[in-house]
Amino acid sequence: MIIANNVTKQYGKLKALDNVSVTCNKGECVILIGPNGSGKTTLIKCILGMAIPDSGFITFDKKNINKDWAYRAAIGYMPQIGKYPENMTIGQLLGMMKDIRNTQQVLDEDLIVGFKLNSLLHKRMGTLSGGTTQKVSAALAFLFNPAVLILDEPTAGLDPIASEILKEKIIAEKDNGKLILVTSHVLSDLDDLVTEVIYMQEGKLCFHQSIEILRQNTGEEKLAKAIATIMLKNA
Amino acid sequence: MTDILRSRIMIIYTIVLLATSLSLFSLEDNANKGLLSLLNIILIIVPLFSLLFSTIYIYNSAEFIELLVSQPLQRKSIWLSFSVGLAISLSMAFVIGIGVPVLLFQFNAIGFLLLIVGILLTVIFVAIALWAAVQIRDKAKGIGLAILLWMYFSLLFDGFVLFLLFQFADYPLEKPMILVSALNPIDLGRILILLQLDISAMMGYTGAIFKDFFGTIAGVTIAFITLTLWIIIPLYFSTHKFNRKDL
Amino acid sequence: MKKAILILMALIFWIEIFANIIYVGPLQKIKSIRSAIHIANKGDTILVSSGTYKEGNLIISKQLTLIGKKYPILDGQNKFEVISIKANKVVIDGFKIYHSGTSNLDDYAGIKIYDSREVVIQNNILDDTYFGIYLQYAKNCVVKNNQLKAYNKGEQQSGNGVHCWKSDSLHIIGNTIDGHRDGIYFEFVTNSLIKANTTTHNIRYGLHFMFSNNDTYQSNSFIANGAGVAVMYSNKVSMLANNFKENWGDAAYGLLLKEISDSYIVGNVFEKNTSGIYLEGASRIQMNHNIFKNNGWAMKIQASCMDINVAQNNFEGNTFDIGTNGSLVLNTFNKNYWDKYEGYDLNRDKIGDIPYRPVSLYSMIVEQNPPAMMLFRSFITSLLDKTEKLIPSLTPENLKDNTPLMRKAF
Numbered sequence: 020m021i022i023a024n025n026v027t028k029q030y031g032k033l034k035a036l037d038n039v040s041v042t043c044n045k046g047e048c049v050i051l052i053g054p055n056g057s058g059k060t061t062l063i064k065c066i067l068g069m070a071i072p073d074s075g076f077i078t079f080d081k082k083n084i085n086k087d088w089a090y091r092a093a094i095g096y097m098p099q100i101g102k103y104p105e106n107m108t109i110g111q112l113l114g115m116m117k118d119i120r121n122t123q124q125v126l127d128e129d130l131i132v133g134f135k136l137n138s139l140l141h142k143r144m145g146t147l148s149g150g151t152t153q154k155v156s157a158a159l160a161f162l163f164n165p166a167v168l169i170l171d172e173p174t175a176g177l178d179p180i181a182s183e184i185l186k187e188k189i190i191a192e193k194d195n196g197k198l199i200l201v202t203s204h205v206l207s208d209l210d211d212l213v214t215e216v217i218y219m220q221e222g223k224l225c226f227h228q229s230i231e232i233l234r235q236n237t238g239e240e241k242l243a244k245a246i247a248t249i250m251l252k253n254a
Numbered sequence: 255m256t257d258i259l260r261s262r263i264m265i266i267y268t269i270v271l272l273a274t275s276l277s278l279f280s281l282e283d284n285a286n287k288g289l290l291s292l293l294n295i296i297l298i299i300v301p302l303f304s305l306l307f308s309t310i311y312i313y314n315s316a317e318f319i320e321l322l323v324s325q326p327l328q329r330k331s332i333w334l335s336f337s338v339g340l341a342i343s344l345s346m347a348f349v350i351g352i353g354v355p356v357l358l359f360q361f362n363a364i365g366f367l368l369l370i371v372g373i374l375l376t377v378i379f380v381a382i383a384l385w386a387a388v389q390i391r392d393k394a395k396g397i398g399l400a401i402l403l404w405m406y407f408s409l410l411f412d413g414f415v416l417f418l419l420f421q422f423a424d425y426p427l428e429k430p431m432i433l434v435s436a437l438n439p440i441d442l443g444r445i446l447i448l449l450q451l452d453i454s455a456m457m458g459y460t461g462a463i464f465k466d467f468f469g470t471i472a473g474v475t476i477a478f479i480t481l482t483l484w485i486i487i488p489l490y491f492s493t494h495k496f497n498r499k500d501l
Numbered sequence: 502m503k504k505a506i507l508i509l510m511a512l513i514f515w516i517e518i519f520a521n522i523i524y525v526g527p528l529q530k531i532k533s534i535r536s537a538i539h540i541a542n543k544g545d546t547i548l549v550s551s552g553t554y555k556e557g558n559l560i561i562s563k564q565l566t567l568i569g570k571k572y573p574i575l576d577g578q579n580k581f582e583v584i585s586i587k588a589n590k591v592v593i594d595g596f597k598i599y600h601s602g603t604s605n606l607d608d609y610a611g612i613k614i615y616d617s618r619e620v621v622i623q624n625n626i627l628d629d630t631y632f633g634i635y636l637q638y639a640k641n642c643v644v645k646n647n648q649l650k651a652y653n654k655g656e657q658q659s660g661n662g663v664h665c666w667k668s669d670s671l672h673i674i675g676n677t678i679d680g681h682r683d684g685i686y687f688e689f690v691t692n693s694l695i696k697a698n699t700t701t702h703n704i705r706y707g708l709h710f711m712f713s714n715n716d717t718y719q720s721n722s723f724i725a726n727g728a729g730v731a732v733m734y735s736n737k738v739s740m741l742a743n744n745f746k747e748n749w750g751d752a753a754y755g756l757l758l759k760e761i762s763d764s765y766i767v768g769n770v771f772e773k774n775t776s777g778i779y780l781e782g783a784s785r786i787q788m789n790h791n792i793f794k795n796n797g798w799a800m801k802i803q804a805s806c807m808d809i810n811v812a813q814n815n816f817e818g819n820t821f822d823i824g825t826n827g828s829l830v831l832n833t834f835n836k837n838y839w840d841k842y843e844g845y846d847l848n849r850d851k852i853g854d855i856p857y858r859p860v861s862l863y864s865m866i867v868e869q870n871p872p873a874m875m876l877f878r879s880f881i882t883s884l885l886d887k888t889e890k891l892i893p894s895l896t897p898e899n900l901k902d903n904t905p906l907m908r909k910a911f
Contacts, residue, residue, distance in 0.1 A: 092326035102317035
């Protein structure tokens with residue numbers, strides 16, 4: 020579904036992405052991991068069209084995304100830190116997003132209900148706590164039933180209950196045949212839903228394997244340990 | 255849009271404008287003099303506020319812009335709607351703050367011109383602010399650039415003009431000055447209004463030349479086209495830049 | 502004593518008996534003024550009834566009194582000088598004089614006095630005349646309460662309202678003059694009084710004064726003329742309690758003083774003029790108790806002036822108080838009220854403790870470099886002026902009022 024082809028992106032002297040090629044398919048839940056500054060976020064930005072690759076290209080459903088914008092209708096994005104116009108209420112934000120998408124589709128309001136956002140609709144974004152803002156971000160990402168969900172550090176800042184609700188939602192959507200792309204450094208959190216692991220370091224793609232193969236290769240049941248083993252091997 | 259309108263700073267701006275213009279008109283026995291004092295506010299405060307507010311707003315909305323970019327929207331339309339939103343909100347603040355008192359005390363062609371020039375200046379400096387904000391990623395530097403631009407347009411440019419005038423004092427500079435005035439929207443706006451205020455007589459030969467030019471329909475049209483260009487050109491460049499910017 | 506009274510009475514009777522009254526009118530036996538003048542004797546009175554008289558040029562060469570009843574109209578048919586006075590003690594009272602001829606060779610006028618004394622011209626209405634009332638080599642004449650109106654045909658095609666040339670001891674009082682070239686024109690006129698006249702919308706000057714000494718003009722209003730008043734190459738002129746108003750335009754002044762000396766400017770009001778007073782080559786002039794209000798420049802003093810003493814005046818709402826073109830200052834400013842003064846008065850003697858500098862840096866800049874007017878009312882110029890006030894460097898060091906008043910002088 021998403022194919023990145025030799026994507027390179029440079030910020031000044033820093034190579035944020037160095038010749039990265041990735042293929043992600045429907046029904047997968049891909050986790051992007053790697054230390055800070057390894058290029059996870061840049062890769063996501065390239066996929067979302069926020070950053071434009073210096074060389075290489077990315078296709079979405081076999082179409083090059085360069086200079087296209089309509090493909091983003093099939094993506095739900097939850098940013099790492101959501102910041103919204105301070106004086107807008109949650110209700111207005113949702114309304115605006117609905118206007119932008121302008122879709123006839125049935126809306127997926129599971130998370131809005133799950134997070135009990137309905138009672139907060141009149142609250143201004145500026146007055147919300149970080150956690151609540153994240154809930155809004157998550158709810159927005161899932162709202163339009165997108166075929167692809169890109170979640171940047173989704174569980175950071177969420178309380179355990181909310182985190183659990185979100186995880187269940189992710190699993191449900193994966194089972195619905197959607198592609199879910201998650202970045203995270205908190206590995207243990209997402210153990211039970213991941214199907215593929217992409218590990219990045221210094222802008223390079225270190226490996227991309229399905230979780231089964233990873234477990235077999237390393238003999239480790241836990242994702243975190245499996246990765247630690249790999250890293251040790253590489254070192 | 256509503257976000258900008260509800261912003262507390264925006265409300266304060268409107269009230270401050272309203273208060274100053276009302277007090278200026280009621281303090282001055284002569285409404286024309288009130289208008290002149292207002293002119294100074296329009297030429298100094300309005301560009302400064304438009305620049306700063308717009309720049310800061312764009313920087314504060316950086317993450318929101320990212321989110322919008324991730325939506326199925328053309329970047330151009332995102333950027334333009336931000337510009338339009340800022341321009342309309344600031345213009346509304348201006349119209350309420352300055353426009354209402356002006357129309358109350360000076361309901362005539364000059365008051366009307368003052369309003370139009372003020373609105374144009376507001377929009378021009380929104381466009382310039384957006385251009386500045388899109389150039390620089392760092393918020394502090396961006397605001398710095400905005401202040402620098404304001405200094406340039408309201409002070410340095412005129413200083414430079416003064417310098418040139420003295421350097422080339424032996425040449426007839428009146429006509430080139432018309433061209434020079436087009437290079438600074440604040441100057442252009444000021445001259446347009448001053449000529450209507452009957453002060454052109456004081457400006458002697460220069461005033462006469464200016465009046466010959468700006469007094470005609472063609473001259474005024476050209477002046478307004480120039481002012482419009484001051485909106486379109488920065489907006490075009492900022493949109494162009496935003497289109498290929500990495501967020 | 503009785504004898505004296507008798508003689509006096511006899512004299513009065515004599516005048517009664519010998520000064521005839523001649524009636525002229527459409528219903529009278531004598532229908533034309535010309536024939537009335539012809540048959541009249543010295544000292545006679547001609548009473549003219551209302552009606553329109555087209556009699557070309559009337560020449561009065563003997564002492565006569567012409568009185569119009571209900572403003573009879575004398576029509577010059579755009580061809581003639583209407584009345585020419587060539588005798589002493591002539592009185593012209595109560596006529597409407599229309600359409601004098603226009604000529605570049607002869608200065609045709611509505612009424613012209615040639616080389617005569619003690620002529621009185623009063624209560625006439627002059628409309629569309631080339632020159633209005635013209636006096637040459639006149640002495641002890643009175644021009645009073647006339648209304649003159651012309652229709653601005655450009656400086657070449659239009660003459661002056663009251664034109665006085667080589668005359669002495671004239672009284673020009675209470676006239677209104679509108680739309681001529683110069684409202685009142687004085688050249689080589691001495692010992693005369695111009696009082697309570699109103700001149701408006703004249704193309705050049707409201708009052709034009711050249712080579713005329715020992716004259717006084719007072720309580721006149723000069724409003725919206727090309728320039729208010731020009732006083733040039735004269736001395737000992739008193740300008741008292743006049744109103745100089747709305748002389749607004751390129752190179753327009755309330756009062757232009759050029760090469761004049763030993764004069765007084767007292768109690769006048771200068772309002773809404775581009776320059777209130779413009780002085781060039783003037784010397785020994787006292788200016789007191791004047792009001793300068795809402796002018797572009799209250800006063801422009803060229804460096805060629807000296808001993809101008811400016812005291813006890815009010816300066817209010819002028820864009821620039823004083824403009825000058827040089828650094829040499831031989832004039833004094835004392836105890837004036839300046840509304841732009843920002844000083845303080847610690848000892849409460851109503852006199853500011855620090856001097857006021859009425860010349861702003863920007864006005865100096867404009868004087869040297871007129872295109873700099875482009876920056877009028879810009880931020881930079883007000884900034885320059887503020888700095889200059891704190892650290893004077895370019896404005897003339899001595900041009901200051903050391904004793905500025907905290908309150909209006911009067």
